[in-house]
Amino acid sequence: MIKRNVMAALAAAFLLGLAPRSADAAPFYEISNAPGGGGPSSLFLSDSLWRAVKVNYAGRNETLAAGAFGIRLDETLADGTPLGLPARDLPAFCFEIAQHIALPALYESVPLAAAMPAARAAAVYRLWGARQSVVVDAASPEYDGVAGATPRDRAAAFQVAIWEIVMDGNDGLGSGAFRLVAPDAPLLGLALRYLTQAYDASLPAGNVIALVSPTSQDLLDDPPTTGVPAPASALLLAAALVTLLRRRRA
Numbered sequence: 001m002i003k004r005n006v007m008a009a010l011a012a013a014f015l016l017g018l019a020p021r022s023a024d025a026a027p028f029y030e031i032s033n034a035p036g037g038g039g040p041s042s043l044f045l046s047d048s049l050w051r052a053v054k055v056n057y058a059g060r061n062e063t064l065a066a067g068a069f070g071i072r073l074d075e076t077l078a079d080g081t082p083l084g085l086p087a088r089d090l091p092a093f094c095f096e097i098a099q100h101i102a103l104p105a106l107y108e109s110v111p112l113a114a115a116m117p118a119a120r121a122a123a124v125y126r127l128w129g130a131r132q133s134v135v136v137d138a139a140s141p142e143y144d145g146v147a148g149a150t151p152r153d154r155a156a157a158f159q160v161a162i163w164e165i166v167m168d169g170n171d172g173l174g175s176g177a178f179r180l181v182a183p184d185a186p187l188l189g190l191a192l193r194y195l196t197q198a199y200d201a202s203l204p205a206g207n208v209i210a211l212v213s214p215t216s217q218d219l220l221d222d223p224p225t226t227g228v229p230a231p232a233s234a235l236l237l238a239a240a241l242v243t244l245l246r247r248r249r250a
Contacts, residue, residue, distance in 0.1 A: 053159075208222065
């Protein structure tokens with residue numbers, strides 16, 4: 001009887017582990033700089049994955065640092081209380097020009113469609129799925145056939161493409177609320193290629209989340225993974241435990 005009860009409890013525990021988390025355990029993250037970064041204030045993943053770009057935003061010219069941020073995520077409750085899970089270092093990109101990044105800061109993880117119009121979210125999903133792994137891999141030989149392009153250009157052009165999608169829905173990098181000012185050929189050529197990928201409906205969507213903060217620049221990132229068993233694996237294990245329990249009862 002004790003063995004039966006133990007196995008039943010184990011099966012129930014695994015099934016409970018698959019249930020949605022409560023509202024007070026929604027995905028919030030304390031985000032800080034990942035160690036070993038390079039570039040301005042060591043915010044970027046490496047010194048070779050960011051560069052300055054000149055843009056016109058909301059009618060004024062600005063020079064921005066564009067590239068792949070290197071950030072550390074610590075999962076918390078909504079009030080910032082740490083959950084005690086291992087921190088993850090992940091590459092991230094900005095999707096909010098109007099605010100500067102100021103770390104550390106508490107971020108909430110939300111679906112893209114909650115952070116931007118659905119059509120623009122769909123384009124970002126495709127862009128992320130098609131190019132994000134290439135952009136952040138400095139050793140990748142793929143340069144999209146743009147002469148003179150470097151990893152620095154690729155990361156910056158990927159960021160520019162995200163800004164264009166979010167700000168204008170791809171009405172052209174030379175018009176709208178967001179424009180490139182006197183861009184060089186590698187940057188412009190790569191950004192246009194990324195935008196083509198983003199609006200190619202035949203491409204699969206990538207796995208990306210929006211991280212939003214009232215005090216710091218909003219970011220795009222891969223969903224952090226935890227030590228929780230994958231749903232399929234946990235279900236199989238729970239089913240096996242239940243089956244074993246039934247056989248012992250027979």
